[in-house]
Amino acid sequence: MSTDPARRVAALVEQLNEHNYRYYVLAQPSISDQQYDALLAELAQLEDAHPELRRPDSPTQRVGGKATGDFATVRHATPMLSLENSYSQDAIQAFDARVRRALPGEEVRYVAELKLDGVALSLLYQDSHLMRAVTRGDGIQGDDITANARAIGAIPLRLRQPSIDCEVRGEVYLLRQDFAALNRQRESDGESLFANPRNATAGSLKLQDPRLVAARRLRLAAYWLRTDRVRATRHWDHLRILRDWGLPTNPEARCCPDLEAVWAYFREFGQRRDELPYEIDGVVIKVDDLDQQRRLGFTAKSPRFAMAYKFQARQANTRLLDIQVQVGRTGAVTPVAVLEPVPLGGSTISRATLHNEDEIRRKDIRIGDTVVLEKGGDVIPKIVAFVPAARPADARPFAFPEDCPACAAPLVRDPDEAVERCENPACPAQLKRRLEHYASRQAMNIEGLGPAVAEQLVHHALVRDVGDLYSLSPDELRGLERLAEKSADKLIKAIGSSTARSFDRVLFALGIRHVGTTVARTLAAKMGSMERLRQATPEELAALPDIGPKIAGAIQDFLAAPDTSNLLEKLAAAGVQLRSGVGDDAMDSARDGDTSPRPQAEASYFAGKTVVLTGTLAGITRDEAAARIRALGGTVTGSVSARTDVVVAGDKAGSKLDRARELDVEVIGTEQFRAHLQAAGMDPETG
Ligand SMILES: [Zn+2]
Known part of the structure; x- marks a missing residue:
């Protein structure tokens, strides 16, 4: 680039902001994530070379990299009231009648919007720059989470219109696919799963590290505006102005001339609910005319000009036949409900997670109870409560086992996570899960090594760790049930070709606690080899990006475990990649917040x-x-x-x-x- 750096920086900031606008507001991206990342990298490089050109609203400045401490409590300029809500058509009719009584002889029009299942946030812009972001809290005061809000790509740091002072409110939420990916990641990291996208969103906004927030891919749908800068007469106009200023709004909002149109909207989205890429739990109806809104005013708790009409939750009752426990690859032992099969939300449910012992006790759920099961969209079905009236006399409380059901080792309670753990490194249930994880797509991608094969390998004592996979002979495999000769040869071949996977994948595949794909990439990039990693001190590890003392400790525990040397020797002998820069495919990475190198991608x-x-x-x-x-x-x-x-x-x-x-x-x-x-x-x- 031969132009002068100041002009190039300004042009890049403009371009990147424009692409963000196209991506989040118009939902019409014109470049790929890679191209976006390349522009961002160019900008970062120029800013590094010319720090005086770095502006606070530069897209490179979304994450300061500084951990946030406690969140300060801030009072809202005008209270963030919650909406009155109901499941009944009658209540909506009564709402409409109240509105019309208060505005005799006037024409009343509504705007219907989807009620996104997320977390409400207030954003304050001064001179078009994002100054503050505050959670709803109790409606009167909330937490100042500005540093985290800056890390959310969907929230503009600077509005597209100059010299604007305004307050914007909106819902922060997660797309189903991003929620599912987040839970998959947590599962492979041995962390507890979020029950639904809303909980995941709320948890994300309270993270202590904005870089982690950036990686969560949160979205924003703005729905409220307060400003002296424009004179709008309709809420509908406010939605358009928000978009013009660069704030994403939900595209499904609709003008409804009367209640009939509101019902039609509600019915339509009741049906389309599962097709939407995000969770909704109802419809919000607002009087469109802003002057009418002002005259209708507020009750102590909620506005008189708006109401939420909610969908019935997707619930079903069924019998809890048994509670079994399941051993994960990090040894965490979790209870699983065995249910009388029941259709719910488009599938038949026969098992549901109960998370942990405390939850079962808190909900007082007993075997034999009739329980209320709830499911929405991609969310894992969960047991909400039991039905007291249907409790049989012989319902029995669940006794959590004291020993591992797979290996009989005594379980140890993990004080941090309310989880019982089997700490026997030779536990067959853990080994089976470790094999499955090692072979999974994001790890070593060994086709043909699924749960059934893993089970048999463990059952017949053919492998004691993942290193033994590489010395399996076709003869040994042929003895296994349901494994034809052809597939035995294929499996041996697939295991053999996994030695070409890059070092970051190997690190992830080993299934070290808390080492997910991101941490594995960081370790591979910064350490370069297993040899170097084994020499690293805990302080050295803890100082790496994405890695704190907890993860550093888990890595050290793994490396110091008595069987690890043996395992690593087997892997080295098999030709598995234990250094960076070789191997065929680095893991794919998320767009946001990930700047680690991708060798040979x-x-x-x-x-x-x-x-x-x-x-x-x-x-x-x-x-x-x-x-x-x-x-x-x-x-x-x-x-x-x-x-x-x-x-x-x-x-x-x-x-x-x-x-x-x-x-x-x-x-x-x-x-x-x-x-x-x-x-x-x-x-x-x-x-
Ligand atoms: Zn065990």
Whole structure:
């Protein structure tokens, strides 16, 4: 770039802000995440070289990297009241009648909006710059979480319109797919799962480290504006102004001339609820005219001009037949409810998690009880309560076992997490889970090594740790049930080819407590080799990004465990990658907050990814394209879902492309596709 740096910095800030606006407000991104990251990296580099050009509203300044301490309590300028809400049509009719009585002879119009299941936030802008973000709290005062709000990409640091003073309120929420990914990550890190997206959102806003908040991919839907800068007469106009200023709003809001239109809106979204990429729990109805709103005013608790009409929760009653315990790969022992199968939210539920012993005790749930089961969208079904009237005389309280059900080692209570743990390193249940984790897609990606095979390998004592996988012989495998000769050979081959996985994947695959994909990447990048990692002091580890004393301690525990040396020797002998810079495919990483290097990501962009092809690709047939993606380690599927990693969109791409945008799946065009093939040393043309 030959232009002068000040102009380039200004241009980059403008461009990045524009792309953010296109992404979050218009939902029409025009560049890929990679291109966005490249622009961001260029800006960061220029700012490093010319610190005087760094502006507080630069997109590089979203995370200061400084941990936040306690959150200060702040009083809201005007109270953030909650809405009166009801499940009944009668209550809505009564609301409408009250409104019309208070405004005799006037025309009343409503705006209907979806009630997103998230966390309400107040944002204060001065001179168009984000000054403060406060949670709803008790409605009168909330927590100042400004540093965390700055880390949320959907919240603009600077409005698109200059010299604006305003307060904006909106709902912070998580897309289902981001919530599911977050829970998958927590599961593989051995952490407890969030019950629903709202809890995950609330937890995220209270994190002590803005970098972690950035990685959570929170969204914002603004729905309220207070400003002297514009004279609007309608709430509907406020929604448009919010978007014009760069604040995302929910696109499904609708003007309703009367109650009939409100019912139609409610019915429509009651049906479309599961198709939406986020959770909703009802519809909010507001009087559209702002002057009418002012005249209707407030009760002590809520506004008189708005009301929430809620969907029935998805619940069902069923019998709790038994409570079993399940041993995870880190040894955590969790209770699982065995239920009389019951249809709920589109699937038949026969098991539900009970989280931990304390929860069972708190809810006083007993075996034999009729329990209330709840499920919404992608949320794991959970037991909300038991039905007292239906409790049989012989219902019996659950006695948590004192010993591990798999190996009989005494369980130890983890004081931090209200979790019982089996600490026997040779526990067969843990070993089975460790094998499954080691072979999983994000880890060593060993096809054919699922739960059934893992179970048999452990049962027949063919492996004592993951290192033994590499010395399995075809003869040993042939003896296993349900494993044909062909699949035995395939499995041996798949295990063999896993030695090409990069070091960061290996670190993740080892299943060290608290070491998820992000930490594994950091360790691989900063330490470079297993040898170096083993020499690192706890202080050295704890000083690395994303790693604190807790994780450092877990890593040290793993490395110091008596069996670890033996395991690492086996892996080294098998040729597993124990240093960075080699191996075929680094893990894919989230867009936000992740700046760790991705060794050789370009060389095998498709490795481990699920890819969907759509439209006409220039110079190559679909079958040829699919074959090349498979040859590079990718999987090609026909339809776009939350599990899709990339959509390759050619000319005349149709509904699959729309679906991909809806689900926030990465989309690349023909040019990028060809570039990726070329980068992997493959001819992008057919014939
Ligand atoms: Zn055990």
